[in-house]
Amino acid sequence: MPSPENSAYIYDHVRSPRGKGKKDGSLHQITALDLSAQVLRSLAERNHLDTSIVDDVSWGCVTPVGEQGGDIARAAVLAAGYSQLTAGAQVNRFCASGLEAVNIAAAKVVSGEATMAIGGGVESMSRVPMGSDGGAWAIDIAGAFPNYFVPQGVSADMIATKWGFSRSDVDAYSVESHKRSAQSWAEKRFARSVVPIKDQMGIVALDRDETIRPSTDMQTLGSLNPSFAMMGEMAFDAVINQRYPEVEKVNHVHTPGNSSSIVDGSGAVLVGSLEAGRITGLKPRARILGTASIGSEPSIMLTGPSYVTEKVLKKLGMSVGDIDLYELNEAFAAVVLRYMQVLDIPHDKMNVCGGAIAMGHPLGATGAMILGTVLDELERSGKSTALVTLCVGGGMATATVIERV
Numbered sequence: 001m002p003s004p005e006n007s008a009y010i011y012d013h014v015r016s017p018r019g020k021g022k023k024d025g026s027l028h029q030i031t032a033l034d035l036s037a038q039v040l041r042s043l044a045e046r047n048h049l050d051t052s053i054v055d056d057v058s059w060g061c062v063t064p065v066g067e068q069g070g071d072i073a074r075a076a077v078l079a080a081g082y083s084q085l086t087a088g089a090q091v092n093r094f095c096a097s098g099l100e101a102v103n104i105a106a107a108k109v110v111s112g113e114a115t116m117a118i119g120g121g122v123e124s125m126s127r128v129p130m131g132s133d134g135g136a137w138a139i140d141i142a143g144a145f146p147n148y149f150v151p152q153g154v155s156a157d158m159i160a161t162k163w164g165f166s167r168s169d170v171d172a173y174s175v176e177s178h179k180r181s182a183q184s185w186a187e188k189r190f191a192r193s194v195v196p197i198k199d200q201m202g203i204v205a206l207d208r209d210e211t212i213r214p215s216t217d218m219q220t221l222g223s224l225n226p227s228f229a230m231m232g233e234m235a236f237d238a239v240i241n242q243r244y245p246e247v248e249k250v251n252h253v254h255t256p257g258n259s260s261s262i263v264d265g266s267g268a269v270l271v272g273s274l275e276a277g278r279i280t281g282l283k284p285r286a287r288i289l290g291t292a293s294i295g296s297e298p299s300i301m302l303t304g305p306s307y308v309t310e311k312v313l314k315k316l317g318m319s320v321g322d323i324d325l326y327e328l329n330e331a332f333a334a335v336v337l338r339y340m341q342v343l344d345i346p347h348d349k350m351n352v353c354g355g356a357i358a359m360g361h362p363l364g365a366t367g368a369m370i371l372g373t374v375l376d377e378l379e380r381s382g383k384s385t386a387l388v389t390l391c392v393g394g395g396m397a398t399a400t401v402i403e404r405v
Contacts, residue, residue, distance in 0.1 A: 001289055001316050008106035008271050009284035010402065011116075013372035014043045015267035016197050018209045018360040021125035026206040027264040030197055032061070032068045032124040036076035039266040042195040043118070044082065047270065047282060052083035054270075055114035058104040060097025060121025060364035061090050065133045068124060076122070092364075093293070095331060096390040096398035097121050098267060099367025103291040103400055105271045116276040120268035121364035130262070130363065137394060148243040148299035150236040152393060153228035153259070155301045156332035157252045158240050162300075163338050167253040170333035171221040174258040174357050176347075177330060181354025182214035189353055189380060193372055209359040211261040216358075226252035227259065243299045258333040263360030267369040286375050286402040289385075290316045296395040302335045304397025305389040306342045312387070312399045320345065323401070324383035327370040329390040330355035353377055366390065371400060378404040 016039055019027030027035065036059065044051050059073030073088030093100040102119030109117055137143045150158075160170060184190060185208060196207035228236075229252040237250045277284055292312035296304035305328055313319060320343050328339050330351065340350055353373055356366060367390055374386040389399040 005274060006110060008109040008288045010286040010375060011270045011272055011282045011284055012047055013269040014039055014193055014195050015369045015372055016265050017194050017206045018263040018265040018362060019206050020210045021262035021264050023126060025126045025264060026210055027197060028126040029199060030205060032072060032122045033075055033079055035124060035266045036122045037079035038197055039268050040076055040080035043268050043270055052085050053116050054086045055117055056108060057086060057088040057118045058091050058101035059088060060101045062092055062094055062097055062123060062363035063128050063130060063133050064090055066128055068128045093398060094393040095329060095363055096367050096392045097364045099371060099388060099390060099398050099400055102269045102368055102371060106288045109271055109273050116272035118268050118270055120368040122266040123362035123364040124264045125262045125362060126264050148239050150240045150299060151231055153254055154232055154236045154240055156254050156334050157228055157250050158300055159302060159338050160253045160334035161251040162244060162247050165334045165337050169337060170253050170258040171218055173333040173337060174221055175216055175218060177355050177357040178213050178216040181212045181358035184353040193376055211263060211360050212358045221257040224255035224257045227255050228252055240299055254332050258357060260331050260356035260361035263362050265362030265365050267365045267372060269368050269371060284405045286404050289401040289403050291400045293398045298395035301393060301395040302391040304395060305339050305391050308389055308397035308399040309343060309387060312401055316401060323385050323387045325352060325374050325377060325386040326350045327374045327388040329366055329370060330357040331391055335391050
């Protein structure tokens with residue numbers, strides 16, 4: 001564990017509300033560049049930040065093509081009115097891109113390369129659809145065939161089948177996600193961190209997460225058809241069964257109701273050294289204790305969070321019980337259920353403010369968003385430590401451990 005003087009600290013974070021990732025979503029008319037710029041500008045303004053002290057911005061974006069392409073990080077820095085001295089780099093580790101970007105910012109601070117840096121990300125999924133950039137693993141048989149490539153949804157259904165999670169189990173988890181998310185908004189848990197997004201006329205387009213359904217119940221969810229059964233029947237069940245022959249048949253339990261919502265959104269985390277705080281007059285809110293990434297079996301692909309959790313905790317000399325709050329992106333309900341099962345984490349420590357099943361998963365931004373959410377919750381509840389992690393396509397995971405200051 002690094003010493004306090006040789007650590008990276010979180011000074012602040014902000015995020016946009018998450019808008020429905022379709023043409024009728026409230027953020028559809030806002031480009032990824034504008035979405036990023038508004039979030040970065042808000043972060044600087046609320047901290048009265050001389051942006052020339054921000055050495056670099058690492059910015060997650062999972063589909064970096066078209067209007068989201070061309071190093072959107074640098075474009076967003078300039079659009080936000082930051083000093084031209086502030087650099088920017090686009091980051092892609094699929095669903096963990098936003099958290100990886102924060103970890104990169106922290107590493108720059110710890111190494112001495114940066115005094116202050118920003119990590120975060122953006123995804124406008126209504127304007128640049130997921131998968132628009134193609135992908136070597138899915139398209140090139142040289143990568144797909146030997147690694148038993150299947151779509152993520154089939155992998156999630158295999159997790160549910162292999163470890164015994166029924167349709168009722170994943171639907172019940174979804175109901176709780178919506179309940180917790182709605183309660184968090186009602187209790188103003190996000191009020192400090194969510195910045196309203198404005199349109200070109202300066203009118204607020206959205207000021208709260210758009211996809212939460214407080215009335216969600218088991219009956220409503222039970223009426224939805226499985227999303228990935230047809231893909232499985234086409235070929236992919238047979239492919240993943242070759243990798244896991246002990247499973248007789250894949251039980252397709254994931255639907256649009258118990259998987260993460262497709263949304264637009266952006267989030268940013270301000271990271272710096274203790275010296276940065278002295279220069280700016282800002283007080284750190286949390287210390288980053290440790291970070292890690294890991295590879296995992298690529299066909300089932302979504303089991304990495306437990307392995308990266310064990311890796312980072314071992315590095316820090318900590319145990320699962322030393323962590324007060326956990327945040328794991330709710331890509332699919334079975335991913336979180338398996339994580340809690342294998343690490344014996346009680347549900348009252350996991351995603352206590354809700355998650356992506358209810359609020360959505362803007363791919364490049366989610367990691368930064370949920371890191372901020374859990375920091376706010378540490379402060380609200382008076383707890384000390386939190387661990388944030390996300391599963392990643394292709395079989396990976398990233399994690400960050402923080403301690404409230």
